[in-house]
Amino acid sequence: MAVLGETTEASNNSLSHEITAKTPLFNLKLYAVIAILVLCLLAAALLIFLCLRITRVSRKRKMRVKHSSGSIPLVSKEIAEIKEPSPRAADNGERKMGNEKLKEAPQEVTEIVDIERGKGNRSGLESDGSGPHNIGWGRWYSLTELEIATRGFSPENVIGEGGYGIVYSGELQDGSVVAVKNLLNNKGQAENEFKVEVEAIGKVKHKNLVGLIGYCAEGAQRMLVYEYIDNGNLEQWLHGDVGPVSPLTWDIRMKIAIGTAKGLAYLHEGLEPKVVHRDIKSSNILLDRKWNAKVSDFGLAKLLGSEASHVTTRVMGTFGYVAPEYASTGMLNEGSDVYSFGVLLMEIITGRNPIDYSKPAGEMNLVDWFKGMIQSRRGEDVVDPLIAVQPPPRAMKRVLLVCLRCIDLDVHKRPKMGQIVHMLEADDFPFRSETRSAR
Template sequence: MSDQQTSIFGLHLWIVLGITAGAVFVLILFLISLWLTTRSKKPVKKQTTPDCITTSLPQHNANTSQEIQRLSTIEKQALLLVTVSNGGGPEVSHLGWGHWYTLRELEVATDGFADENVIGQGGYGIVYRGVVADGTQVAVKNLLNNRGQAEKEFEVEVEAIGRVRHKNLLRLLGYCAEGAHRILVYEYVNNGNLEQWVHGDVGPCSPLTWEIRMKIIIGTAKALTYLHEGLEPKVVHRDIKTSNILLDRLWNPKVSDFGLAKLLGADMSYITTRVMGTLGYVAPEYASTGMVNEKSDVYSFGILFLELISGRYPVDHKRPQEEVYLVDWIKKMVNERCLEKVLDPKMMEKPSSRVLKRALAVALRCVDLNSERRPKIGHVIHMLESQDQFSINEQNISKLKQEQDISNAYTHYSNASY
């Protein structure tokens, strides 16, 4: 039968069967080989996105590139971070500093953002005391998402202040951007803020001696000098005030809260149509024209200096009319040669007349209505630390009398946004 010819090319039947069997055998071998090759490959581990940014990243589709363009700077940085993820979320960001915290970590650290852990509250966020996994005490600032200010404050602090290291600047340890949450994690400073010690209930005698007050003032000036002269671009804080000066147990000051800060190039100013800051601390030219530069910080520093000397608020409507504005009142006391009256009555040990005159001379130069006449903050340190005698002479007093009353500058505040 095998010798019979078939209709397939006139071949014998046994030849056709052999070719068919061989083809089937080869096909089976190919399928087995393909199966074994697939089995031998290790499964590719799906790359995961860090927990703190999973809800912020866009889904991949035809419009992905456009979605990425609309992301904030921080979210773009988070997207880049995916390429170096180790599968469980990176501990250190690709920026070279800081810890990426998940929302869950910070909830655990603060007992679910419990009310009893609140240590501060402002217009843009609530600050909680917390303890992270390694036992470190931290201050956790949960930014309130009001009109996008939370995102702005978050970006300014992370991008501008994250790398900054100075003993008189509050250190930013890390951050979390998960969904709509924007949270900043700082070092914990354990002695409250300057406002609490100057205006709080500390009893009849303040623990803030003259020496401690000068230590706080000089430390604050050194922090501002670093921001203004030690960085490029320079950083203008825009919200220097007693509540933003934290203190440790040795009374070392740490400037905090950079949510309103501006980064400026050398010899540059910034003009805004929306004045931000705190009533009483805002420089007159900033309130009236919206122009801000480092001299704006010098003015706020001068107000803080006078506040620390006197123990009075910059603006206090509970006082008699002639004492409402601190600068006006102190100038009046200088004109009348009643310098001892400007000192905080809770300060037991008074400085000498010469030392007080020098301090007042420096502070009043900082709050000069003409921003060009204000000293640079680095020069302020030199004046305070040098042994030269800076006194308020007759020429200074005459100049004070001729100056426009500073209360006129505050007329601009009624229309300003804070």
């Protein structure tokens, strides 16, 4: 027994000596080397796990991007309009303009603005949980969806830029091509413009107005998703480098003018409350491949109730297009848009900018120059020289008269947009003035 005890004690002493003995690896003891190896194995296992996780996420993103291929309709098929009961609608019923049925425009979007995924549906509408909220003002898009559609808001996708923000082209997962306006958040301006655009055209559908497909309200981000119009804007075609002969013939220019007038007539006369655009100009008239005009950019629009013929508001708009009474007093009504349309119509006819400081002193202001030419009986000389085939004298005189009536300094003498449509489409001169009719 004594021998066995001595043998065990010797064995333990030998094992302890081996563990504490120094090794050739940096002269470290054996137990330190073992601890380092264990830590290395743990780190390798953690690294492998992270790599697998990243690979899995990357595959999911690729699958989502691949889904965006296919046919390219101009308008998303995922738009859904949910009808909301409104006591006002029940009292007034449906209004008609032409063959199109019009319903009241949305009054409030305060609760809609801050809807985010996971925060519930504050509009009171139920969601089936299968996807983004679909409400009466278009489809709700997540920030991730729009990032994928615009390739991470790539500079290569930029199709427009201004003080309001940046517009990107994008392709949604269903293949729809859209225009995504990312509003700049300057002192709450993005929030204000977001509310105005959704209120003004959220439920409006008209062939001469750019359609609002949906929106994104996530955190501080405010984005609007529109149908994509693939032929630029009127300003580019009027003032860009188009060569010695403009592709905008007289007939095409009249088609654009009539389409714009119809869109404005719908806003003024087909909706309740009516909408005053406040920023009618050539860069806000988008064109498709068939030269159909679509009025865009409702960020400055104002909703006016039928009981108020005008309202005092902060003067906003683009220099050269703003009605003089609005600029001086801030009094706003549909006549302000009519004046701006008159300036736009002059621009379409002449190919000149409303304000052009490169012209001689008497020609810098388009309205003043235009009036002077008409008074001097030189109306035929105002037509854009880039138009290859000059218009018939009778048609030209009719359009010149429409211009003069639209820019009348007396707002009450300006025609309504619906009347302007008839005047531009008529084969003979416009209807006689109210004073002559009264006689």
